[in-house]
Amino acid sequence: MNKVLMSGNNIIAEAAIRAGCRFYAGYPITPQNELTEYMAEHMRNVEGGVFVQSESEIAAIHMIIGASATGARVMTSSSSPGISLKQEGISSMAACELPGVIVNIMRGGPGLGNIRPAQGDYFQATRGGGHGDYRTIVYGPATCQELADLTMNAFDLADLYRTPVMILADGMMGQMMEPVVFKKPKPRQYSEKFMLRGAGQGKSKFFRGLILDAIDMEEHNWKLERKYQVIIKKETLHEEYKTEDAELVIVAYGTAARIAKGAIKRLRENGMKVGLFRPITLWPFPELKLRALSKKVKNYLVFELSTGQMLDDVRLALQGYAAIDFHGRPGGVVPTPAELANVIARHYETID
Amino acid sequence: MMLKTIFSGFGGQGVLMMGYSLAHGAMSHGYHVTYLPAYGAEVRGGTANCTVAVADEEITSPVSSEPDNLVVMNSPSLTTFQNKVTHGGIIFLNSSIIDARPSRQDIKVYAVPCGDMAQEVGNIRVANIIMMGAFIKKTGVVPADIYLKSLETIMGSKKKSAAEVNRKAFAAGYDFVKD
Numbered sequence: 245m246n247k248v249l250m251s252g253n254n255i256i257a258e259a260a261i262r263a264g265c266r267f268y269a270g271y272p273i274t275p276q277n278e279l280t281e282y283m284a285e286h287m288r289n290v291e292g293g294v295f296v297q298s299e300s301e302i303a304a305i306h307m308i309i310g311a312s313a314t315g316a317r318v319m320t321s322s323s324s325p326g327i328s329l330k331q332e333g334i335s336s337m338a339a340c341e342l343p344g345v346i347v348n349i350m351r352g353g354p355g356l357g358n359i360r361p362a363q364g365d366y367f368q369a370t371r372g373g374g375h376g377d378y379r380t381i382v383y384g385p386a387t388c389q390e391l392a393d394l395t396m397n398a399f400d401l402a403d404l405y406r407t408p409v410m411i412l413a414d415g416m417m418g419q420m421m422e423p424v425v426f427k428k429p430k431p432r433q434y435s436e437k438f439m440l441r442g443a444g445q446g447k448s449k450f451f452r453g454l455i456l457d458a459i460d461m462e463e464h465n466w467k468l469e470r471k472y473q474v475i476i477k478k479e480t481l482h483e484e485y486k487t488e489d490a491e492l493v494i495v496a497y498g499t500a501a502r503i504a505k506g507a508i509k510r511l512r513e514n515g516m517k518v519g520l521f522r523p524i525t526l527w528p529f530p531e532l533k534l535r536a537l538s539k540k541v542k543n544y545l546v547f548e549l550s551t552g553q554m555l556d557d558v559r560l561a562l563q564g565y566a567a568i569d570f571h572g573r574p575g576g577v578v579p580t581p582a583e584l585a586n587v588i589a590r591h592y593e594t595i596d
Numbered sequence: 597m598m599l600k601t602i603f604s605g606f607g608g609q610g611v612l613m614m615g616y617s618l619a620h621g622a623m624s625h626g627y628h629v630t631y632l633p634a635y636g637a638e639v640r641g642g643t644a645n646c647t648v649a650v651a652d653e654e655i656t657s658p659v660s661s662e663p664d665n666l667v668v669m670n671s672p673s674l675t676t677f678q679n680k681v682t683h684g685g686i687i688f689l690n691s692s693i694i695d696a697r698p699s700r701q702d703i704k705v706y707a708v709p710c711g712d713m714a715q716e717v718g719n720i721r722v723a724n725i726i727m728m729g730a731f732i733k734k735t736g737v738v739p740a741d742i743y744l745k746s747l748e749t750i751m752g753s754k755k756k757s758a759a760e761v762n763r764k765a766f767a768a769g770y771d772f773v774k775d
Contacts (some may be wrong), residue, residue: 249620267735421631423623506659507657509656580657
C-alpha cells in the first residue's frame with residue numbers, strides 16, 4: 245500500500261470516507277478547518293456522499309443524529325467551543341443509542357481561548373460532556389498513522405456499541421503531517437433493524453431519549469451502563485515505552501506523549517531510567533494496565549497540556565500504590581522535549 | 597540519523613513549501629518524517645515557519661528543541677531562531693534581504709542571495725527553490741534527484757513551465773554553494 249504525506253485533519257477525513265462515512269456536517273472553526281474543507285471537496289466524489297456546511301455546530305450534530313437514525317455512517321467535527329455547543333446532541337445520541345463519530349481538535353481554553361494546541365477538554369470528553377448518565381468512547385491518537393487507524397476503528401465501535409465515539413486530538417495533531425498508510429476498512433456490520441427507513445406494512449419504529457416513566461428510565465440507564473461496562477472490559481488501549489526497567493514513568497497522551505517520548509529519549513541517553521505510559525483510549529481509561537505497572541514502578545509524573553485533568557484518572561488507577569506528581573502546560577504552550585526533559589530530570593533526582 | 601530543520605520567513609515566501617517538499621522527498625527516500633507547520637491567525641506578509649524532522653528511526657517528537665539546520669528567509673526569523681540551532685549546526689540565510697549575520701562562532705553559515713538569484717532566473721517566486729538547492733547540497737538529507745522528483749509531484753497540477761523554472765532555480769542554488 246502507498247504511503248502518503250497528509251496533514252492530520254485531512255487524514256481523519258480521508259480515513260472516514262474510506263471507512264464508509266457518507267454523511268458529514270460541520271461548521272468552520274480553527275484548527276480543524278482542513279477537515280471540513282477536505283470533506284467538502286471529497287464527499288461529493290463518493291456514491292451517496294453528503295457534505296453539509298451547517299448554519300451552526302448545534303445544527304451539525306443534529307443533522308448527523310438524523311442521518312445516523314436512517315442508518316448512514318456519520319461524522320461531525322469541531323474544536324473546543326464548537327464541541328461544547330454539540331453536547332446536547334451527543335447526549336441525545338447516547339440516549340437514543342445512535343452511532344456516530346465526533347472529532348474534537350482541541351484548542352486553548354476555556355471560553356473562546358486561542359487556536360494553539362491544548363488538552364483542556366479531557367474532562368468534557370471522558371465524563372460524557374453533556375447532561376445525563378452516559379459516556380462516550382474517546383480515542384487520543386498521538387501519530388498521524390493512529391489518526392487514520394483509530395478513525396476507522398471509531399466507526400466500527402460506534403456501530404458495535406451503538407454509541408457516539410469521540411476522537412480527541414489538538415491543533416498540533418490536526419496540522420502536522422506524517423506519512424500514513426490507510427488500512428483496508430472492515431465491512432460494515434450494522435443491523436437494518438436499527439435503521440429508520442420507513443416501516444412499510446410493518447410495525448412503526450422509533451428512537452427516543454424522552455422516557456417519562458421513571459422505572460423505564462432507570463432500566464434504560466442501567467442498560468446503557470451494562471454496555472459501558474462491556475466497553476471498559478474489552479476496548480481499552482494503551483502503549484508502554486521503555487517501562488521495563490523504568491524508575492519513573494511519565495503518563496501522557498496525544499501531543500503531550502510525543503513531547504514526552506522525545507524527552508525520555510534524551511534522558512535515557514544520560515542514563516536516567518524513564519519510561520512512558522500512554523493511554524490510547526481516554527475513556528475507557530486503561531486503569532488496570534496502569535495499576536499492574538505500579539507493581540514494578542513506584543513513581544509517576546503526569547504530563548498534560550492542561551492544569552491536570554487526566555491526573556484524576558491516574559490517581560483513581562493507582563489508588564495510592566505509587567507516588568504521583570504532575571507537570572502541566574495549559575493555554576496553548578507546547579514545550580520542547582529539552583524543556584520537558586529538564587523538568588523530568590529535576591523530578592527524577594528527588595525519587596529514591 | 598535524526599535531522600531536524602526549521603524553515604522560517606514571511607508568509608508568501610514559500611517557507612512552508614520548502615519544508616513540505618523536503619518532507620515529501622525524505623518520505624520518498626524511505627525515511628521517517630514529520631512536518632509541523634506553525635499555524636496561527638497569520639496573513640500574507642506575517643511570519644511563517646515549519647519544523648521538519650527526518651530520521652531512519654521512529655520520530656518521537658515533531659517539535660524540535662535544538663534544530664540541526666535553520667533556513668531563514670527574512671531578518672526577524674534570524675533573530676527568533678538563531679540561538680536555538682544546535683552546536684555545530686548550519687544556518688542558511690537569504691542574504692538578499694538579511695544584512696545581519698549570526699554572532700555565534702560554533703555554527704556554519706551559508707549566505708545565499710536567493711532573492712537576487714531568483715530575479716536572474718526570471719521569477720522572484722523561486723527564491724525558496726534556489727535556497728533548497730543550496731540546502732540539499734550542503735545537508736545531503738535527500739539526494740537531489742529524489743528531491744526534484746518530489747517537487748514535481750507536489751507541483752503536479754501546475755503548468756509545465758513551472759517545473760522547468762524550478763529545476764533551473766534548484767540548480768542555481770545547488771551550484772552557488774561550493775563543495
